[in-house]
Amino acid sequence: MIVRAAHLSWSGVPPSGHDTRPWLLRPFWQQIPRRWIKMLALLGLLCFISVCLGLSINQRDQAFANGRKLQDLGNDQAVSHFPPSRQTHQTTHDPTILRVGDEYYLYHVGEHIFIHTAPSMAGPWKRVGTLLDANSVIPKGDRAAPWAPTVITVDGTYYCYYSVSKAGCRDSAIGVATSNSPGPGNWHDHGIVIQTGTGNGSDIHPYTVSNAIDPSTLITPEGDALLTYGSYWNGIFQIPLGKDLLSPRSTTDPDARQLAWEPKSLGMPNRLANTICGDPTGPHAIEGAFISYNAGWYYLWYSHGFCCNLKEDNLPPAGQEYSIRVGRSNSPRGPFTDKSGTDLVKGGGELVYGSNGDTYAPGGQGVLRDGDTDVLYYHYLNKTVGIAFQDALLGFNPLKYVDGWPVAQA
Known part of the structure; x- marks a missing residue:
């Protein structure tokens, strides 16, 4: 099993300084290909941006619904509510x-x-x-x-x-x-x-x-x-x-x-x-x-x-x-x-x-x-x-x- 794993994981001589242990015997975090790590990091960044954007849009819409001026968002001192109707x-x-x-x-x-x-x-x-x-x-x-x-x-x-x-x-x-x-x-x-x-x-x-x-x-x-x-x-x-x-x-x-x-x-x-x-x-x-x-x-x-x-x-x-x-x-x-x-x-x-x-x-x-x-x-x-x-x-x-x-x- 170990030999088979090594055969599947490596081809040729590893560069100097690389971990030469078979893939299945490495720590878990080293078993994940680097390109996967990069993709997961990118996905996390996109999710973060989406959440922030969603919160921003929700703030805008809620502010409008509460009677605030759209152009005043982001300036708490300038935001004002509409007066009640007579x-x-x-x-x-x-x-x-x-x-x-x-x-x-x-x-x-x-x-x-x-x-x-x-x-x-x-x-x-x-x-x-x-x-x-x-x-x-x-x-x-x-x-x-x-x-x-x-x-x-x-x-x-x-x-x-x-x-x-x-x-x-x-x-x-x-x-x-x-x-x-x-x-x-x-x-x-x-x-x-x-x-x-x-x-x-x-x-x-x-x-x-x-x-x-x-x-x-x-x-x-x-x-x-x-x-x-x-x-x-x-x-x-x-x-x-x-x-x-x-x-x-x-x-x-x-x-x-x-x-x-x-x-x-x-x-x-x-x-x-x-x-x-x-x-x-x-x-x-x-x-x-x-x-x-x-x-x-x-x-x-x-x-x-x-x-x-x-x-x-x-x-x-x-x-x-x-x-x-x-x-x-x-x-x-x-x-x-x-x-x-x-x-x-x-x-x-x-x-x-x-x-x-x-x-x-x-x-x-x-x-x-x-x-x-x-x-x-x-x-x-x-x-x-x-x-x-x-x-x-x-x-x-x-x-x-x-x-x-x-x-x-x-």
């Missing part, structure tokens, strides 16, 4: 709020667009009726419950821009209704402003690559009207409106600008995805744009991540649920950038408000100038109450500006 106990989704005199008007998703009023942002909110008297005149999507209304007032006329669509599809349209008062009972539905997917004008860029929902209309100091819209696909776009505020300034040359986009897909595409229902490149989760103005800067707010059809046993990874982000520009037409100077079209965006405490997945936001204070309002979920679409609640936080950047306050 809660109203008012169910809402994609709210828009106006103040008319001493009364506040809330418009949000519901059959024919719900209208509530209250003596303050905190409520109590009382439902006073609906904006439309019947289904939208636009023959698309969910005509009975238009999405994401936004209401502005110009020279005594109130304009409500709304969207009709089908979840997950971009065969959508933005419509407009007008009234001489903010309450229910006197709104006229003018129908389509723009549409994507199918229908007249949908074959013109950017309607060929965008989703006509989540409208937000801004009137500049010069009197120009700009319609900002978009959801998923290629992100947020903007076009000028005509003087009547009911149609694009041009139907053949929209003069469109792409303002923001999430270049990375946050998940796998549906296997049946096409250019109309489902993006074949996966979900580029950005939507709900809103533009506000303060002290020489235009701020483009948007919702990033997943908001709807959530399941308690399969929530998005921490940091991929809805959160509120912003970029700024000296021009209402952009380009909009974040603090680092990254263009929002290239994936930039400053995180202003995210999940914290009982507040989960805030988004669908707007900004109301209330006296001399800007107030950020939004819908959010409280997981102890429920995470269904109809469980969304109205929350808000005053804003202060630090070096020209908005910061949510308690």
Whole structure:
């Protein structure tokens, strides 16, 4: 046996200084070939790096979930939590709020667009009726419950821009209704402003690559009207409106600008995805744009991540649920950038408000100038109450500006 082992272990004369004992008679650690030792050492190093990387990623995601700023990780003194939401106990989704005199008007998703009023942002909110008297005149999507209304007032006329669509599809349209008062009972539905997917004008860029929902209309100091819209696909776009505020300034040359986009897909595409229902490149989760103005800067707010059809046993990874982000520009037409100077079209965006405490997945936001204070309002979920679409609640936080950047306050 010894001779056989020696024969198997050696060939030729061993170098001077080598252990000449047969392989099986050496100490255990010497029986392991050197290349195995090197491979085991390399494997151990890779495992160590993987564990450290995993801890780092987990720290990042948990920090996001706790409401910390991603850019502040690694600096314990700079890390800060988001303040709790000022809660109203008012169910809402994609709210828009106006103040008319001493009364506040809330418009949000519901059959024919719900209208509530209250003596303050905190409520109590009382439902006073609906904006439309019947289904939208636009023959698309969910005509009975238009999405994401936004209401502005110009020279005594109130304009409500709304969207009709089908979840997950971009065969959508933005419509407009007008009234001489903010309450229910006197709104006229003018129908389509723009549409994507199918229908007249949908074959013109950017309607060929965008989703006509989540409208937000801004009137500049010069009197120009700009319609900002978009959801998923290629992100947020903007076009000028005509003087009547009911149609694009041009139907053949929209003069469109792409303002923001999430270049990375946050998940796998549906296997049946096409250019109309489902993006074949996966979900580029950005939507709900809103533009506000303060002290020489235009701020483009948007919702990033997943908001709807959530399941308690399969929530998005921490940091991929809805959160509120912003970029700024000296021009209402952009380009909009974040603090680092990254263009929002290239994936930039400053995180202003995210999940914290009982507040989960805030988004669908707007900004109301209330006296001399800007107030950020939004819908959010409280997981102890429920995470269904109809469980969304109205929350808000005053804003202060630090070096020209908005910061949510308690």
